[in-house]
Amino acid sequence: MKKTLVYLDYAATTPVDKRVLKKMLPLFSVNFGNASSLHHFGEVAKEAVNNSRKTIADSLGILPEEVVFTSGATESNNLALKGIFKGLSALPKYKNKKLHFIVSAIEHPCVLDSAKNLMADFPNMVEVTFLLPNKEGIVEPKTVTDAIRPNTVLVSLMYVNNEIGTIQPIKEVGQLLLPIKKKRRPTDLPLYFHSDATQAFSYFDCNLDNLGLDLLTFSAHKIYGPKGVGALAVKKGVIIAPVQHGGGHEWKKRSGTLNVSGIVGFGEAVGLAKKERKSNVKKITAQRKYLSQKIEKEIEGAVLNGSPVDRSPNNLNYSFPGIEGESLVLLLSQAGIGVSTGSACSSETLKASHVQLAIGNDHLRAHSSIRFTLGKYLTKKDLDYVAKELKSAVNRLRAISREIKV
Amino acid sequence: MLIKKMALYSKKVMDHFLSPRNMGKIENPDGVGEVGNPVCGDLMKLFIKVKKEKGKEIISEIKFQTLGCGSAIATSSMITELAKGKTLDEALKITRNDVAKSLDGLPPEKMHCSNLAADALGEAIRDYKNKK
Numbered sequence: 058m059k060k061t062l063v064y065l066d067y068a069a070t071t072p073v074d075k076r077v078l079k080k081m082l083p084l085f086s087v088n089f090g091n092a093s094s095l096h097h098f099g100e101v102a103k104e105a106v107n108n109s110r111k112t113i114a115d116s117l118g119i120l121p122e123e124v125v126f127t128s129g130a131t132e133s134n135n136l137a138l139k140g141i142f143k144g145l146s147a148l149p150k151y152k153n154k155k156l157h158f159i160v161s162a163i164e165h166p167c168v169l170d171s172a173k174n175l176m177a178d179f180p181n182m183v184e185v186t187f188l189l190p191n192k193e194g195i196v197e198p199k200t201v202t203d204a205i206r207p208n209t210v211l212v213s214l215m216y217v218n219n220e221i222g223t224i225q226p227i228k229e230v231g232q233l234l235l236p237i238k239k240k241r242r243p244t245d246l247p248l249y250f251h252s253d254a255t256q257a258f259s260y261f262d263c264n265l266d267n268l269g270l271d272l273l274t275f276s277a278h279k280i281y282g283p284k285g286v287g288a289l290a291v292k293k294g295v296i297i298a299p300v301q302h303g304g305g306h307e308w309k310k311r312s313g314t315l316n317v318s319g320i321v322g323f324g325e326a327v328g329l330a331k332k333e334r335k336s337n338v339k340k341i342t343a344q345r346k347y348l349s350q351k352i353e354k355e356i357e358g359a360v361l362n363g364s365p366v367d368r369s370p371n372n373l374n375y376s377f378p379g380i381e382g383e384s385l386v387l388l389l390s391q392a393g394i395g396v397s398t399g400s401a402c403s404s405e406t407l408k409a410s411h412v413q414l415a416i417g418n419d420h421l422r423a424h425s426s427i428r429f430t431l432g433k434y435l436t437k438k439d440l441d442y443v444a445k446e447l448k449s450a451v452n453r454l455r456a457i458s459r460e461i462k463v
Numbered sequence: 464m465l466i467k468k469m470a471l472y473s474k475k476v477m478d479h480f481l482s483p484r485n486m487g488k489i490e491n492p493d494g495v496g497e498v499g500n501p502v503c504g505d506l507m508k509l510f511i512k513v514k515k516e517k518g519k520e521i522i523s524e525i526k527f528q529t530l531g532c533g534s535a536i537a538t539s540s541m542i543t544e545l546a547k548g549k550t551l552d553e554a555l556k557i558t559r560n561d562v563a564k565s566l567d568g569l570p571p572e573k574m575h576c577s578n579l580a581a582d583a584l585g586e587a588i589r590d591y592k593n594k595k
Contacts, residue, residue: 459488
């Protein structure tokens with residue numbers, strides 16, 4: 058009997074769409090050239106890259122030369138923070154100036170760790186403010202503007218939080234930052250606004266001008282494209298130095314032979330994402346509502362983490378009192394279901410999810426949290442199966458912990 | 464941080480996790496040991512009944528309750544198997560390494576769970592001795 062498999066971890070990664078894979082295949086062994094080579098083989102590869110670059114640029118409302126291809130969102134985020142630091146600190150007119158970064162406390166670890174790393178490596182040159190969200194998991198615009206100083210060079214605020222799916226007020230912050238940016242004179246430090254839109258691209262408009270952004274990060278494998286490729290959108294005029302050297306690719310912003318097959322896949326995935334955005338939002342929002350109703354009806358004590366309203370169509374994050382997250386993930390995995398948890402037991406550092414703690418949840422609530430993230434291949438039958446298995450697994454674990462009073 | 468990597472559990476750990484032994488509570492326990500802390504995320508409770516046999520006090524019955532990860536449940540289950548029928552002195556000698564070894568090993572970051580199990584047993588025996 059075939060084992061039932063239901064994947065509910067789309068925020069971790071997504072399967073490559075068949076159409077994306079089809080477009081990628083010729084680039085492996087047929088049109089395999091290095092996009093930087095001068096000969097015909099390179100030209101063919103370069104054209105394929107340029108087509109993808111154009112598609113991606115158009116989807117963001119920017120120019121092709123404002124798209125910098127990277128190995129993924131982690132690299133893009135590292136480049137955004139470290140590249141701006143390097144670029145600005147190297148200019149003579151900004152010598153001896155301390156550079157201030159504003160980063161939300163609920164960013165992905167690659168943003169947080171990049172900021173912490175800059176602080177550790179350059180304690181006399183870097184200051185960082187970490188902004189706390191409210192209990193709903195939203196960083197309020199006023200929190201951002203209140204933290205701005207004359208030497209603030211970058212505000213980095215993710216568009217959709219990867220753990221609890223809450224939507225951050227990017228457009229509002231962008232609008233509030235505009236007059237502040239305009240007031241800065243050429244002798245002052247510039248102020249840039251960056252957003253990690255990795256979890257947002259499938260569902261939300263990511264036009265940089267609409268949002269007031271100078272930089273944007275996103276990657277392919279969250280939008281039904283391949284792993285190993287992403288982009289950093291960098292508006293013309295942003296002062297950014299490379300983190301990776303050697304060849305001067307991507308307008309000297311990121312050296313390294315381009316991942317042609319990955320980039321072609323990325324472009325195709327972006328095109329499909331834009332085309333299918335509306336219908337995916339509708340379908341997946343309805344599925345999320347259906348699953349959440351079932352969970353709340355069947356599992357006593359289930360409590361949602363993060364705003365139920367300002368929430369990405371595909372994210373549910375529930376805490377189930379009386380159980381621990383890792384054991385629930387394991388039981389569900391035995392039933393063929395893939396989800397993830399904010400529990401300390403499952404992390405490499407044995408620390409509870411920083412997002413859960415940042416929104417004011419205590420450790421018990423963080424430890425009992427499970428993230429369900431939906432995607433375009435799920436059916437109602439899948440969701441019914443998950444609800445049934447979830448109820449059974451929670452009951453089983455609650456029987457094991459019944460006498461533990463907390 | 465959300466789960467990035469699942470700890471690699473041995474077959475024995477998975478077995479004890481999926482089919483825990485001696486899970487439950489004892490109505491009138493002779494000793495209760497409760498350990499753990501919410502920050503780490505694992506809480507364990509051991510109930511014991513002590514009988515005198517051939518002049519020695521032995522653990523005649525032992526049950527566990529746990530709010531914790533796969534390792535925590537597995538180590539709780541294993542320690543009840545190791546302790547049942549032992550004298551109090553023998554039981555107090557059971558170490559985290561005994562528990563881990565009986566489970567064919569635990570990932571290094573999960574060894575603290577086996578320590579918790581040994582501690583819970585120690586607490587239960589201490590509780591019994593105090594009550595006597």
